[in-house]
Amino acid sequence: MSGMKLLEVSGLKTYFYLDNKAVAKAVDGVDFYIRPGETVALVGESGSGKSITSLSIMKLINKPGKIQDGQIYFGGKDLVELTDKQMTNVRGKDIGMIFQEPMTALNPVFTIGNQIIETLIRHKKMTKNEAKLRAIELLKVVGFPRAEETMKEYPHQLSGGMRQRAMIAIAISCDPKLLIADEPTTALDVTIQAQILDLMDEMKKKFNMAVLLITHDLGVVAEYADRIMVMYGGQIVEETTIEKLFLTPKHPYTIGLLESLPSLEKEVDRLGAIKGTVPPAHRFPVGCRFSDRCPKVMSKCRDANPSIIETDPEESHRVRCYLYE
Amino acid sequence: MSVIEKETRIHTDQDYILQANNIKKYFPIKGGILKHTIGHVKAVDDVSLSVLRGETLGIVGESGSGKSTLGRVLLRLMDPTAGQIVFEDQDITKMKYRKLRPIRRDMQIVFQDPFASLNPKMSVSELIEEPLIVQTSLTKAERKEKTVSLLEKVGLRSEDRFKYPHEFSGGQRQRISIARALTLNPKFVICDEPVSALDVSIQAQVLNLMADLQDEFNLTYLFIAHDLSVVKHISDRVAVMYLGRIAEIAPKKNLYDTPLHPYTQALLSAVPSTDILHKKEKIILKGDLPSPSDPPSGCAFRTRCPMVHDKCSEVRPELTEVGSGHLVACHLYTNK
Numbered sequence: 259m260s261g262m263k264l265l266e267v268s269g270l271k272t273y274f275y276l277d278n279k280a281v282a283k284a285v286d287g288v289d290f291y292i293r294p295g296e297t298v299a300l301v302g303e304s305g306s307g308k309s310i311t312s313l314s315i316m317k318l319i320n321k322p323g324k325i326q327d328g329q330i331y332f333g334g335k336d337l338v339e340l341t342d343k344q345m346t347n348v349r350g351k352d353i354g355m356i357f358q359e360p361m362t363a364l365n366p367v368f369t370i371g372n373q374i375i376e377t378l379i380r381h382k383k384m385t386k387n388e389a390k391l392r393a394i395e396l397l398k399v400v401g402f403p404r405a406e407e408t409m410k411e412y413p414h415q416l417s418g419g420m421r422q423r424a425m426i427a428i429a430i431s432c433d434p435k436l437l438i439a440d441e442p443t444t445a446l447d448v449t450i451q452a453q454i455l456d457l458m459d460e461m462k463k464k465f466n467m468a469v470l471l472i473t474h475d476l477g478v479v480a481e482y483a484d485r486i487m488v489m490y491g492g493q494i495v496e497e498t499t500i501e502k503l504f505l506t507p508k509h510p511y512t513i514g515l516l517e518s519l520p521s522l523e524k525e526v527d528r529l530g531a532i533k534g535t536v537p538p539a540h541r542f543p544v545g546c547r548f549s550d551r552c553p554k555v556m557s558k559c560r561d562a563n564p565s566i567i568e569t570d571p572e573e574s575h576r577v578r579c580y581l582y583e
Numbered sequence: 584m585s586v587i588e589k590e591t592r593i594h595t596d597q598d599y600i601l602q603a604n605n606i607k608k609y610f611p612i613k614g615g616i617l618k619h620t621i622g623h624v625k626a627v628d629d630v631s632l633s634v635l636r637g638e639t640l641g642i643v644g645e646s647g648s649g650k651s652t653l654g655r656v657l658l659r660l661m662d663p664t665a666g667q668i669v670f671e672d673q674d675i676t677k678m679k680y681r682k683l684r685p686i687r688r689d690m691q692i693v694f695q696d697p698f699a700s701l702n703p704k705m706s707v708s709e710l711i712e713e714p715l716i717v718q719t720s721l722t723k724a725e726r727k728e729k730t731v732s733l734l735e736k737v738g739l740r741s742e743d744r745f746k747y748p749h750e751f752s753g754g755q756r757q758r759i760s761i762a763r764a765l766t767l768n769p770k771f772v773i774c775d776e777p778v779s780a781l782d783v784s785i786q787a788q789v790l791n792l793m794a795d796l797q798d799e800f801n802l803t804y805l806f807i808a809h810d811l812s813v814v815k816h817i818s819d820r821v822a823v824m825y826l827g828r829i830a831e832i833a834p835k836k837n838l839y840d841t842p843l844h845p846y847t848q849a850l851l852s853a854v855p856s857t858d859i860l861h862k863k864e865k866i867i868l869k870g871d872l873p874s875p876s877d878p879p880s881g882c883a884f885r886t887r888c889p890m891v892h893d894k895c896s897e898v899r900p901e902l903t904e905v906g907s908g909h910l911v912a913c914h915l916y917t918n919k
């Protein structure tokens with residue numbers, strides 16, 4: 259592990275206390291770090307805890323949920339300890355965020371221009387005029403050729419791809435050091451997805467941002483990320499570089515995911531489906547959380563959950579599985 | 584010679600289960616105080632295609648390109664604005680309900696969102712038995728036997744028939760929709776994004792199941808999806824739609840190995856690949872899909888096409904055969 263860390267999450271647990279006394283352990287002991295300028299992908303099927311991890315970093319967890327334990331070091335401070343007021347200076351300024359459905363994040367009653375100007379005035383202490391000029395510049399950067407007119411438009415007047423670009427303009431407006439993108443292109447068609455991912459990549463290089471890219475699409479990860487973390491049952495089960503993950507995957511879940519994916523490059527008769535379904539966060543199996551679906555399950559797997567350990571001499575391949583202990 | 588005639592000529596020995604000729608579906612746009620029709624959404628705009636018995640014909644295209652509308656029109660769940668639909672040598676375009684009813688047994692549809700298409704108040708056995716009660720004279724015991732056997736075929740247990748849709752996961756609900764679609768032993772099934780809402784591990788289970796059922800029951804599929812890898816996996820031939828029209832249609836291998844239409848080329852290049860050793864060059868298209876209520880003149884793709892030239896805004900390119908079973912609608916290939 260080399261280089262300095264921009265974000266370091268350790269022992270993060272975020273639980274939801276359900277009505278029937280059950281506890282949904284949405285995030286249950288997650289450790290990872292992100293270096294400046296790096297793109298790290300967090301992948302997993304729905305319900306694995308990706309969004310709750312990112313919302314925890316932004317401290318946007320509401321009742322009945324709670325950050326139960328752990329630290330989130332960002333810029334030398336533990337975000338877990340910050341007050342709500344202190345957090346508003348981090349959110350949108352040092353950490354930008356893009357969501358899957360931009361309509362939930364854009365305010366429908368304000369123009370696109372107003373929303374960028376507002377962010378710039380609040381976080382960058384710009385005057386209204388400075389903010390306006392900067393907003394036009396930002397819209398041009400994210401690919402609105404008629405930026406002056408786009409400033410006056412409302413979110414509903416834009417297509418899905420344009421809204422996502424407007425979201426990116428807002429997210430990068432204050433030169434964040436970290437951009438969290440939660441399924442930024444899942445709702446978009448492939449040709450528009452390619453536009454948006456290329457734009458994010460360009461912005462990342464231009465402003466030297468780090469990106470936490472949350473997605474369930476392994477193709478997107480292979481093309482845009484430097485490192486990848488695979489999440490299952492509220493925990494990271496494998497973490498490594500893109501090359502190692504796609505060339506020498508180790509965790510049975512990762513291997514299963516890769517085999518279940520139809521691809522344009524290779525032709526297979528049958529897809530290697532993983533049996534069963536993702537367990538809900540309030541009812542994980544005892545022992546390894548993948549044990550009831552794992553083709554390699556051994557008797558000890560059903561007794562205790564394995565811990566995540568380093569398996570690579572270069573210290574860049576962590577796996578949570580007894581096969582590698 | 585029309586496209587269909589050409590195709591028929593090439594595959595004279597071919598057995599078509601369904602043929603669609605020059606299908607249009609326009610939705611009126613109402614406006615003003617008097618709610619006059621002020622324009623039309625041209626959801627499907629002159630589509631001709633034929634489906635071979637036993638094959639899987641994939642339909643891909645971006646959101647709003649008219650895939651679902653085409654599927655609904657082909658099954659007469661909606662009436663076309665123009666065109667002709669021939670199912671097993673019978674013209675069903677204007678067929679009345681009574682006459683259509685027995686034919687309906689042979690054509691079924693599976694939707695993307697099984698939650699919206701399964702009545703939440705009905706148990707699994709009621710859902711599966713309903714078509715049997717309406718369409719057959721099976722006894723109660725025979726219906727039960729059929730239900731249990733179908734559930735087992737789609738990988739559910741016979742006890743599951745007492746449960747309700749909300750008690751199942753997304754993948755299991757899709758299995759129920761598939762069982763329901765198969766109750767009347769259909770010949771032709773339209774699958775409208777049947778796996779799009781599912782996680783990849785579950786998507787693979789359902790795709791494998793659909794392939795098994797196709798073999799076992801000799802089904803013909805029209806498989807609609809926007810995921811090009813999924814369509815490649817399941818289809819024999821693939822049609823690419825853009826703004827209500829077919830841009831290209833070809834046997835799977837030709838379409839994926841040598842795409843001809845600039846839109847197909849861009850679409851394929853944009854699919855993110857997990858093959859990290861062979862990075863491909865992306866064609867990034869500018870702009871969004873134009874509105875189907877006001878499609879560009881000439882070629883519908885010309886506003887985003889990297890190869891656009893003068894003729895493209897003037898003349899609409901017709902779908903033309905350029906290789907065996909490989910048809911494309913683009914002036915680059917029809918000029919010669």
Ligand SMILES: Nc1ncnc2c1ncn2[C@@H]1O[C@H](COP(=O)(O)OP(=O)(O)OP(=O)(O)O)[C@@H](O)[C@H]1O
Pocket residue numbers: 610624625626644645646647648649650651652653809875
């Ligand atoms: N009932 C309707 N009334 C008016 N317009 C409609 C209706 N149904 C569909 N449309 C319009 O017709 C066009 C084609 O829609 P359709 O649902 O067939 O697209 P699609 O290719 O299935 O898209 P998706 O991938 O999003 O499912 C769209 O512009 C849509 O808004």
Ligand SMILES: Nc1ncnc2c1ncn2[C@@H]1O[C@H](COP(=O)(O)OP(=O)(O)O)[C@@H](O)[C@H]1O
Pocket residue numbers: 274282283284285302303304305306307308309310311322323538539540
């Ligand atoms: N508000 C909530 N109340 C109860 N459980 C929740 C809540 N939000 C998320 N969860 C549960 O936490 C788990 C992880 O959710 P999430 O992070 O949204 O998954 P992902 O983003 O990976 O699809 C899931 O089992 C989900 O049902």
Ligand code: SF4
Pocket residue numbers: 509510511546547548549550552553554555556559564578579580581
């Ligand atoms: S610990 Fe056991 S059950 Fe879990 S992934 Fe490894 S082999 Fe499979």
Ligand code: SF4
Pocket residue numbers: 844845846882883884885886888889890891892895900912913914915
């Ligand atoms: S006809 Fe012209 S605009 Fe249309 S796809 Fe061909 S080259 Fe492009």
Ligand SMILES: [Mg+2]
Pocket residue numbers: 308309310
């Ligand atoms: Mg999520």
Ligand SMILES: [Mg+2]
Pocket residue numbers: 650651652775
């Ligand atoms: Mg559709």
